[in-house]
Amino acid sequence: MTTYIIRRLLLMIPTLLGMTFMLFAVVRFAPGLTTGGGQFSAGIMQSRQAQKQEQQIMERRLHLVDKNGHPINLVMQYILWLKSTCEGHLGTSIVYQEPVLTLIEQRLPVTLTINAIAMAVIYLVSLPGGLITALNQGRLIDRGYGFFSLALYSLPVIWLGSTLLGFFANPQYFNWFPSAGLHSTNTGNMTYFRYIADYLYHIVLPIVCSVYGGFAFLSKQIRGSILENLQQDYVRTARAKGLPESTVLVRHVFRNSLLNLITLTGMSLPGLLGGSVIIEQIFSINGMGRLAYTSTLSRDLPVIQDLALVGSVLTLLSYLAVDICYHLADPRVIYD
Amino acid sequence: MSSIELPMRHHSPAAPRSPLRLALDRFLANRLAVVGFTGLCFFVLACYGSLPWTLHAFNHQDLRQALEPPSWQHWMGTDTLGRDLLSRFLLGGAISLLIGIFSALVAVGIGLTVGLVSGYVGGRLDALLMRGVDVLYGLPYILLVILLRVALVDRISHFFNALALPHAQGLAGIVVLLVGIGGVSWLTMARVIRSQTMSLVNQPYVEAARATGAKPSRILVRHILPNLIGSVAVYAALTVPNAILAESFLSFLGLGVQPPVPTWGNLAASGVEAINPIHTQWWLITWPCVGLTLALLCLNFLGDALRDALDVRTR
Numbered sequence: 130m131t132t133y134i135i136r137r138l139l140l141m142i143p144t145l146l147g148m149t150f151m152l153f154a155v156v157r158f159a160p161g162l163t164t165g166g167g168q169f170s171a172g173i174m175q176s177r178q179a180q181k182q183e184q185q186i187m188e189r190r191l192h193l194v195d196k197n198g199h200p201i202n203l204v205m206q207y208i209l210w211l212k213s214t215c216e217g218h219l220g221t222s223i224v225y226q227e228p229v230l231t232l233i234e235q236r237l238p239v240t241l242t243i244n245a246i247a248m249a250v251i252y253l254v255s256l257p258g259g260l261i262t263a264l265n266q267g268r269l270i271d272r273g274y275g276f277f278s279l280a281l282y283s284l285p286v287i288w289l290g291s292t293l294l295g296f297f298a299n300p301q302y303f304n305w306f307p308s309a310g311l312h313s314t315n316t317g318n319m320t321y322f323r324y325i326a327d328y329l330y331h332i333v334l335p336i337v338c339s340v341y342g343g344f345a346f347l348s349k350q351i352r353g354s355i356l357e358n359l360q361q362d363y364v365r366t367a368r369a370k371g372l373p374e375s376t377v378l379v380r381h382v383f384r385n386s387l388l389n390l391i392t393l394t395g396m397s398l399p400g401l402l403g404g405s406v407i408i409e410q411i412f413s414i415n416g417m418g419r420l421a422y423t424s425t426l427s428r429d430l431p432v433i434q435d436l437a438l439v440g441s442v443l444t445l446l447s448y449l450a451v452d453i454c455y456h457l458a459d460p461r462v463i464y465d
Numbered sequence: 466m467s468s469i470e471l472p473m474r475h476h477s478p479a480a481p482r483s484p485l486r487l488a489l490d491r492f493l494a495n496r497l498a499v500v501g502f503t504g505l506c507f508f509v510l511a512c513y514g515s516l517p518w519t520l521h522a523f524n525h526q527d528l529r530q531a532l533e534p535p536s537w538q539h540w541m542g543t544d545t546l547g548r549d550l551l552s553r554f555l556l557g558g559a560i561s562l563l564i565g566i567f568s569a570l571v572a573v574g575i576g577l578t579v580g581l582v583s584g585y586v587g588g589r590l591d592a593l594l595m596r597g598v599d600v601l602y603g604l605p606y607i608l609l610v611i612l613l614r615v616a617l618v619d620r621i622s623h624f625f626n627a628l629a630l631p632h633a634q635g636l637a638g639i640v641v642l643l644v645g646i647g648g649v650s651w652l653t654m655a656r657v658i659r660s661q662t663m664s665l666v667n668q669p670y671v672e673a674a675r676a677t678g679a680k681p682s683r684i685l686v687r688h689i690l691p692n693l694i695g696s697v698a699v700y701a702a703l704t705v706p707n708a709i710l711a712e713s714f715l716s717f718l719g720l721g722v723q724p725p726v727p728t729w730g731n732l733a734a735s736g737v738e739a740i741n742p743i744h745t746q747w748w749l750i751t752w753p754c755v756g757l758t759l760a761l762l763c764l765n766f767l768g769d770a771l772r773d774a775l776d777v778r779t780r
Contacts, residue, residue, distance in 0.1 A: 147600040155612040276497065279769060283761035285710060287717045287730075288754035291737040349769075407714055411737075422718070425611050437604065444602070 134453070141445045146211075148441040149434070153207050156433050157193075187223065191430055210434065220431025224424070229435040232420060237402065239311060240409075240416035243332055244401045247339035255344050259351025260383065266356065274348070282345035290338045290411040298334065306334050311414065335412045339405060350393060354386040361385075388459055395451030399444040488695070491774040498770030504763035508756075512558035519559075522552040524725045535748055542748040544735070554752050557727035561709050562760070564642055564728070568708035571647025572654060573701050577693075579651070580658025581685060585666060595659070598652050610645040610711070611720055617641050635726030642721055646708045654700045658693060665689050695775035702768035706761045713757055729757045 188194045192209040195201055201209070219229050258278070262271040298306045311331050312324075319327060358364065359382055367377045406418040417436075424432035492498055526546045535542045541550035583594040601609075622637035630636055665671060666689070674684050709729075715721035716730030717737075724731055736750030 144596055144599050147596065148604060151600055152604055152608075152612075155609065155616065158612075158616050272497075275769075279765050280762060283706070283758055283765050285713055285733070285754060285757050285761070287713060287733055287737065288750065288758070291750065345765075407717065410718065421608060422611075425608055425615075428615075433608070437608075441604070445599075448599075 130453075130456070134449070137449050137452070141449070144445060145441055149211075149438055150207055152437040153210065153434060154203060156428075156430055157203060157206065214435075214438065219435050222424070222429055222432045224427050224429045224432075229432050232432065233417070233436075233439070236415060236417050236420050239332070239414055240418065241401060242328075243335050243339060243408075243414075243416070246332075247336050247343070248397070248401065250336070250340045251343040251347060255347035255351060258344065258348040260355060260378075262348065263352040263355035263359070264378075278345040278348055281341045284341070286338050286342065286405075286407055287411070289341065290334075290408060293334050293337065294411060307331050332414075335408050335414060338408045338411070347393065350389065351386060354389040355382055358382045358385045388455070391454045391458060392451055395447050395454065398447040398450075399440060402440070402443060488774045492770055495770040495773065497766045498774075501763040501766030501770065504759060505767065508558060508760050508763070509562065512555050512562060515552075515555045516559060519552040519556040522549055523556045523727060524548065534746075541752045542746075544749060550732075550748065550752060553727040553732060554729075554756060557729045557732050557753060558756055558760070560639060560722065560727065561712055561729045561757070564639060564646070564712045564722075565705040565709035565764075567643045568647035568650065568711075569701050569704040571643065572651040572704050572708075573697060574651075575648070576651035576654025576700070577658055577697060579655040581662055581689070581693075583655070584659040584662025585681065585685060585689070587663070591659070594655075598655055601649065602652055606649040606711075609649050610642070610715060613645040613648070614638070614641050614715075614720055617644075632726050635723050638722040638726070642712055642715065646711045650704050650708060650711075654697075654704070657696055657700065661693055661696060662689055665692055699768065699772045699775055702764065702771050706764040706768070709757070709761060709764070729753045729760075733757065 185194070192201055192206045221228050222232055225232060258274055262274045265271045297303050307330070312327060364377060364381050367381045368374075372380075402417060406422045408414070409416045409419040410422070420432065421436050423429075424436070526548055527543075528546065530539070530543050533539060533543045539549050539551065541554055544550055544553070579594055579598070583591045618634075618637050618641050621640055622633045625633035625636050671684060671688055674688050679687075712721055712728060713730030713733060716728050717734040719734070721730050722728045724735070730753075732753035733750055736746075736753060
């Protein structure tokens with residue numbers, strides 16, 4: 130097993146190089162480059178010469194040109210970036226004038242909280258949902274659940290999000306929820322639990338938006354794998370030897386169906402950190418999704434590259450985690 | 466050949482039902498699927514049948530009639546520039562569906578080719594192609610589409626301008642979205658096709674075909690491809706709604722098709738701006754979103770039923 134893990138980790142390197150190079154190439158192929166935070170402080174007042182100077186410094190910092198101002202080719206740019214990354218220098222955002230790590234530290238907690246709660250809710254509904262629909266295959270409850278989860282899945286989040294915002298966070302209709310932001314204005318004199326409650330109150334609507342579309346896929350997958358397991362020989366054997374139906378369902382059917390869940394859960398782990406651009410945009414939440422989105426729009430190269438790097442590493446690690454968990458859960462699965 | 470085969474089929478009354486016939490029966494027995502299919506046909510007919518009219522009317526402005534609620538003259542009301550929302554809705558639907566269907570075609574084309582080659586050839590090429598798929602899987606797809614758009618849209622719109630096409634910017638946006646969304650949604654398809662091809666290659670009939678000296682191309686097209694049609698249909702049907710949704714997301718962010726060319730996504734996006742505490746022009750956001758929801762619902766019902774009809778596991 131150890132050798133397997135080591136080999137997998139080594140195999141990750143070329144994939145990782147491919148991922149980062151791919152994004153690197155696309156980012157740098159796209160025209161334009163932000164001239165930096167200076168443009169807001171003094172940029173407009175700067176002389177054209179000073180602006181040009183700033184641009185040149187930026188280009189040199191990003192290894193777009195060498196010391197003499199000659200352009201560097203793409204592969205060489207990538208190698209230079211790789212070198213400084215391997216030395217532990219993650220980039221500094223041009224727009225925010227802050228290290229990318231600091232930016233991630235600021236943005237990650239919100240996104241992670243919303244996604245973790247949303248994922249928990251989705252699993253809490255989909256697991257029993259999938260089980261019940263599978264056991265009642267073809268009956269009204271199965272078809273009804275299938276219909277409604279698919280209907281929810283088909284509702285575009287741009288509509289539901291903005292409608293929720295328009296009706297439940299609007300003084301004219303129902304002023305139940307705050308329309309933007311993550312804290313009330315008077316957080317200073319709140320107790321710790323009040324503060325947490327206030328925070329949760331602010332992210333109710335975003336969580337609703339991240340949750341409602343998730344039931345269809347997961348329930349359907351669980352339903353499918355339970356139906357598949359119900360037809361297995363060992364289930365028939367268990368019933369034949371007189372085990373109570375509940376034991377058969379829990380110990381033989383449900384446990385084996387959970388195996389398929391490992392893959393699904395593992396694949397969704399990187400998404401936990403990603404954040405939904407749309408939801409964060411609608412509710413004005415400064416999370417990871419919005420960071421990636423605004424950086425792409427403003428061509429903030431260091432931020433895009435480092436976000437891609439972090440994202441790729443996490444994706445590959447969760448693939449590995451899936452395979453290891455598979456082996457732990459089902460000893461029949463052996464990797465050479 | 467066919468003149469001999471056809472009469473024979475007619476004369477055998479108790480012929481076993483073909484797999485296709487079986488799947489069709491299962492499909493028709495699913496009422497939701499029939500509803501989905503009918504609904505989709507309705508949308509396609511309405512959106513494309515009205516093109517001769519909407520293509521002229523969609524950008525006709527009349528500021529005296531701006532922001533009017535639905536009436537007999539304008540069934541869906543008018544927008545901020547006094548344009549008839551119904552004609553924009555219909556044309557927008559036509560463009561959204563077009564993007565959905567063509568992106569799915571692009572995705573099927575790439576995914577099928579990569580999956581077939583990877584599964585059939587195996588070895589080094591397979592490893593290389595699958596690492597490539599892994600690489601693309603890891604990248605956030607919205608980011609990829611945004612970057613593609615940024616990189617390509619100006620070049621393509623210059624090209625369209627040179628051809629003297631109207632709304633060159635909007636058309637270029639459509640083309641980039643087609644390619645971009647299609648270019649990132651073939652990955653799952655490729656994986657599924659690859660694994661199925663790998664198991665099909667070891668079937669006795671493929672071995673028999675190879676023993677008779679059939680060329681790889683013939684084996685792929687005549688023996689393997691027909692067995693994959695089920696999965697291809699399912700994934701294609703499920704890619705269409707996802708592509709339409711992706712288009713609406715990107716248009717909502719202002720990165721999709723640019724106005725005045727309408728799509729359901731950018732109509733909804735401009736409708737969102739109309740939700741404010743002072744005046745709520747509900748019709749601006751409701752119609753495009755209702756269209757989007759209903760079309761997605763029909764497509765998802767269809768895809769789901771196709772999967773159930775063609776999936777051997779749950780039979």
